[in-house]
Amino acid sequence: MLLEVKDLWVRYGGAEVLKGVSLEVEEGSVVSLLGANGAGKSTTLRAITGLVVPSSGEIWFDGERIDGESPARIVSRGIRHVLEGRGLFPYMSVLENLKVGAYLVKDKAQVQRALEDIFTHFPVLKERRNQQARTLSGGEQQMLTIARALMGCPRLLLLDEPSLGLSPMMVREIGKMIRNVHERGVTVLLVEQNTRLALDVADTCYVLETGSVAACGLTRELMKSDLVRRAYLGL
Ligand code: ATP
Numbered sequence: 001m002l003l004e005v006k007d008l009w010v011r012y013g014g015a016e017v018l019k020g021v022s023l024e025v026e027e028g029s030v031v032s033l034l035g036a037n038g039a040g041k042s043t044t045l046r047a048i049t050g051l052v053v054p055s056s057g058e059i060w061f062d063g064e065r066i067d068g069e070s071p072a073r074i075v076s077r078g079i080r081h082v083l084e085g086r087g088l089f090p091y092m093s094v095l096e097n098l099k100v101g102a103y104l105v106k107d108k109a110q111v112q113r114a115l116e117d118i119f120t121h122f123p124v125l126k127e128r129r130n131q132q133a134r135t136l137s138g139g140e141q142q143m144l145t146i147a148r149a150l151m152g153c154p155r156l157l158l159l160d161e162p163s164l165g166l167s168p169m170m171v172r173e174i175g176k177m178i179r180n181v182h183e184r185g186v187t188v189l190l191v192e193q194n195t196r197l198a199l200d201v202a203d204t205c206y207v208l209e210t211g212s213v214a215a216c217g218l219t220r221e222l223m224k225s226d227l228v229r230r231a232y233l234g235l
Pocket of ligand 1: 013017035036038039042043133193
């Protein structure tokens, strides 16, 4: 198992936000974390990358325990977290933003290969490589944010609501991009409110409800359950 989260509890002030979340992400898979606003999806990702400290529980990555490590150490293990909202450098060009994503990669030839790979798979970024990031459309900015994370050659990519605020057409484009990332061997843990997108790209789904896992399983199995479809997936 590439990532294992075991009985994770997170508290903000007096409020328990995660109440014993456990989940597993197999190497090479796409796993989706679904759930209503405030269910604790983003908090789960933040705990994995060390941005919040759990009150108890364990997080294991590639056979090593990582909870309690600094975010910088966790990044250096090959985990990249694309946060909600875009966090690009608005006055830097597309190319400069991409290069920032590779700051930990020492091998210049590897950086060049990652860049060529991104330009081949996402040609719109190549066309716009000299344009300032702030002048891209919302969907293009989201694409750039994901591509920037890929420049670090991650093993595990955590995506927090990549479809947020995008038109249906751009949501489909982001779906294609996630499939493409997956085909290139990167493992993905995806937080989404857009159930259609999540079900479309994920092999396995976890549904969070007020800080606990309410349902989980292979996407195709969950889709067969009328109860899960109605109660949690809004279908
Ligand atoms: P959304 O889809 O709306 O982003 P989510 O499932 O990702 O929701 P979280 O962002 O993990 O949910 O938040 C879970 C709960 O924790 C919410 O009730 C939220 O208000 C609360 N929360 C999040 N961050 C903090 C914080 N820094 N301080 C206090 N409470 C917080």
